[in-house]
Amino acid sequence: MNYWLFKTEPGCFSWQDLENAPGQITSWDGVRNYQARNFMCAMHKGDLGFFYHSGKTPAIVGLVEVCRQAYPDHTALDPENQHFDPRATPEKPIWHMVDVRLVRPLERPLTRRALSVCPELAGMELLRRGSRLSVQPVEAAAFAFICALAGC
DNA sequence: GCCAACGTTGGC
DNA sequence: GCCAACGTTGGC
Numbered sequence: 001m002n003y004w005l006f007k008t009e010p011g012c013f014s015w016q017d018l019e020n021a022p023g024q025i026t027s028w029d030g031v032r033n034y035q036a037r038n039f040m041c042a043m044h045k046g047d048l049g050f051f052y053h054s055g056k057t058p059a060i061v062g063l064v065e066v067c068r069q070a071y072p073d074h075t076a077l078d079p080e081n082q083h084f085d086p087r088a089t090p091e092k093p094i095w096h097m098v099d100v101r102l103v104r105p106l107e108r109p110l111t112r113r114a115l116s117v118c119p120e121l122a123g124m125e126l127l128r129r130g131s132r133l134s135v136q137p138v139e140a141a142a143f144a145f146i147c148a149l150a151g152c
Numbered sequence: 153g154c155c156a157a158c159g160t161t162g163g164c
Numbered sequence: 165g166c167c168a169a170c171g172t173t174g175g176c
Binding site: 007009054055058112129130131132134 | 172173174175
């Protein structure tokens with residue numbers, strides 16, 4: 001089992017949007033960064049991840065589960081889509097996505113500020129200055145520590 | 153609103 | 165292959 005973190009701008013897609021989604025499942029489409037894509041391709045069904053809001057109040061707000069392994073991101077093929085990539089073809093999709101399912105919200109959402117003062121989390125990718133990776137791995141120890149803090 | 157850090161593009 | 169210029173992300 002591996003652990004991950006999914007970053008999203010709530011104005012674009014929020015925890016509440018996930019709550020309201022059919023089956024409380026969403027495809028994590030539109031990722032156009034190779035590192036993030038590679039992490040998604042490394043995910044397995046059943047892996048757990050944190051759901052992180054960037055923006056005004058940056059915080060981990062919930063827990064999700066990878067419920068479908070990586071598959072081609074069809075939004076790259078759609079010229080009308082804002083994440084359209086003219087290089088992508090059905091044969092060579094370039095970009096992939098996974099599906100995630102809501103598990104539960106954190107009992108106590110953890111702001112970035114709260115996380116950043118924990119010595120246990122020093123070195124976490126999320127907290128690294130300038131880090132922009134929107135899909136990233138979380139070490140098992142960090143995952144357990146955060147779960148304990150958050151009551152999840 | 154500012155700006156540091158980052159990834160990508162494109163000229164050479 | 166290098167690197168400057170650019171656009172974007174995201175915390176503050």
